[in-house]
Amino acid sequence: MNRHQRTEYYLTDEGIYQPDAGAGRRRPSTWEELRHFRFSRLVPQDGAPPAGGTVDTSLAGRIAAAMVPAGETGQPDSEIPAGYTYLGQFVDHDLTMDRTDRLLGEQVTVEQLMQGRSPALDLDSLYGFGPGHPDSVRCYEPDGMRLRTGPTAGVGDLRDFDGFDLARMQGSDEALIPDPRNDENLAVAQIHLAFIRFHNRIVDDLVRRGTSSALLFDKAREKVVLHYQWVLRHDYLPRIVDPAIVDEVFTRGRQIFEVPVDPYHDAYGNGGANGNRYATVVPGRLPTMPIEFSIAAFRLGHSMVRDTYEWNSVFNSAGIPATLELLFTFSGTGGDLNGDNRLPSNWIPDWRRLFDLAGDGEAGPAFAPPASGLNRAKRIDTLLGHFLGELPPGTFGGRLTDGIPPGLQRNLAFRNLVRADMVRLASGQQAAQFIQQFTKLSPLSTRDILTGEGGADLGGLSDGEKSRIVDHTPLWFYVLREAELNNGVLTGVGGRIVAEVMHRAMEGSRHSIVRRPDWKPDLLSPSGRFTMAHLLLHAFDNDPVEVNRVQ
Template sequence: MDKTGRLGGEKITVDDLLQGRSPSLDLDCLYGLGPSDPQDARFYESDEVRLRMGITSADSGMAPLQGFDLARRASSTGEPGTALIPDHRNDENLAVAQLHLAFIRFHNRVVGELTGQGNPSVTIFDEARKQVVMHYQWMLRRDYLPRIVDPNIVEDVFTNGRKFFDVPVCASNSTTSRVGGVQPGDTPTMPIEFSVAAFRLGHSMVRAGYQWNSIFNNDDPPGDPRRFRPATLQDLFDFSGTSGSLTEIQPLPSVWIADFRRLFDLVRDGGAGPDLAPPAGGLNFARRIDTRLGNPLGELAPGSSAAEPGQPFDRITANLAFRNLMRADMVTLASGQQAAEHLEVGALSPEQILAGDNGVDLNAPAGKRNPDSAFTDEERERLVTHTPLWFYILRESEFNRGQLNGEKLDADGSPASEAVLSLRFSTGPWKGATTPSSETRPGGRNWVARRGTANSAWLTCCSTRSTVKRPC
């Protein structure tokens, strides 16, 4: 929800955070206000049902490929980024942009299935969006959350309900094709404790480099004579339209199309056949959730900050950890200790906060690399009594094997896990969370993975299937 562009440290009010994006899990970033909205119609094909896709550029012997880049404008034209999508932040790096494109392809494929069944044309968009949103929510509920949070806590929240941050819920709005939830323009209802701190835990999971496709990897032996090297995180920012320079005239080169076999375990988690298994050693894994961030996140590109025009961008501003901490201060965010007290759970001890568990050791003396890294006694006292919530959640995760599950603290449980679930799932109804595993796709064929989990690996498998030969 928070995409204001201020980075200078001035305070931000709740009214400043009002931005027109939906806080519900309704894929607002994919659909915007729908094809009938005059402003958002540009994201759709002329049939007002399918989402637009772009074409890649020829490179290294590979031809341009339609449908493997986001649709783009010729230039930024005063708007952030160049991708024709509702939220330009999804084009800040190539990994997110290609996943966004996978959802576009999935939507368009559902549209094709519904059209082939002879459904009335006036119902196809709403039905396709409903099915895509349901599967998205099902993936979050059944696949994503149990990977980062103790499954027992996930079940408890969905079984016994939320304890904090209730919000109003509106009926489905046929005008905007919303699937229930809070409408754009309503008072912000995503808790800032989530958007500014809790969900930024994902920053610690980012790798410095990726086995991206058959060209950008370190496979041994090389499977492609053009094999170059692994993709760096900086590469993924450079080949975007928000942090980088991609436009309609200069789109994504074909050699940078993502190989989803390397990004998701399509065989084990997606139920795909052996032909979609990644090359040996070519599967990327997220890093452990802890207080360490990859070095490239300390030197981000100016476009990744969403800074307002004329705002200075210096070395400290390029540091993602600094941005997170500064943002929390700008919105006067609660500390970790305050959040724990509010949630009525036990807090980390001062020694746990300082020493951690295989994370950043704040007791360590200043070194040659960071000569000013040591804390004064006053700073140390402030840190252990008013710990920034984002850092607190990452630190807590270190004591739980890189997962949010409440072990090794005390009998009261874990503020981080409660925060991530109780905060996030206070933002509207779940249309797909309780969908039975027998849910079928158009045509009666099963849309759910073999083990009853329609997850992100499975989605990419069915949305990117193509007879076009590409670097995957």
């Protein structure tokens, strides 16, 4: 999407890049210093950045074609419930938000993007600027405590159901949420709605406990953010990243990204720069966002996307397939809600099919998925589903670039690879060499890169192209190939980048489980766990009818 594919970057210590103006980079004004989102480089780059121009997209096109081949890919399912694919998208939107505009293929570098999102896991994509701010007040109920929800539109034998759609502008399909990207497809929109309901349930819980109205919203937000971070640390991250890496980072500290003087004992002190390796860490300072994370490592979720889903009792493989295209259609930003201003009631999801409520949530048999089973995310590897190879032009702003075939521009793999070249992103080899200085890591071999394990087939590349990719593997492809060789779990370069950036994003939040290591959820299950399944059950009142409205 245009809103996902950044084309201007404000990189710390590098300046603002404006290739459209033909001026290369320039120093930002004081106002721009305050307003631009702070991207950074994790892996240092040698040499001066280019003055502008376009990048060579030929090899990117060949790799992208291998990542989204014609016909059946044979990409296996993972063991991860499919809902985590869209929880990851929700997390991505919590960390970054695009406010810039450039054409695909134009060269940029690292520091420039107007945006309102902080690179901290603080749910500002849910809360905006808070109920007292004129830009966010529309997202809240008149009491200023609860977030707004909306009704669905009755269809057939199904009536309107209040609280099962995002609130929308009167006479419009525009969702009343701080970040319109969270209504770009139905799955991420419903994840956002679940967090709204979780917040409102927490408000109700606090009211019953006699919490003062003066403290109510702040207490509710603190509790929601901490539970959210707990889910990411203990439930989401160990599913997508080697748990040994996650445990090491969260118990011993970061080694490669914005590391304090002593990452083991002085995690929250003044810190200090160590050559060009670290940005200084000071109390209260928001983290930066490494482009190696946002443009490469955390795009792992694109590989997890299914082409079709067992969505509910109406839309499934036995009836009308719930295709990814339809999930975009029945949203306000990515589609048009099929021409209506509300979600049709027959598109309310059956949460039992997206998350393991009975197992992970430890709920009873009424919360078990139906006979058709639980949707599983696709294995994290170097293959993408067919829909992501032919995106509708509207999903990336409808703009096409001269000189690049329209078909390629609709290929998400191609867009990801070209974006990386536009900002001179480090290769997988450069990232591995950098990380090896500070932590144990085994780089991929030539065979690993070219052959993998049932992923993208690079056999159609010329000898010269193979040589180029072996010496300078695009970081996103490298990270996915690592996971592919590790049974679909990020390890090595990708695992280290994702774990450390997520740790720093939690540390940099106003409410932080990293800075409060003794904190534990007060919604823990009898077994002492709190997962996304538990969060959903609480949001939907632990009611089997509420989690499966379309009977």
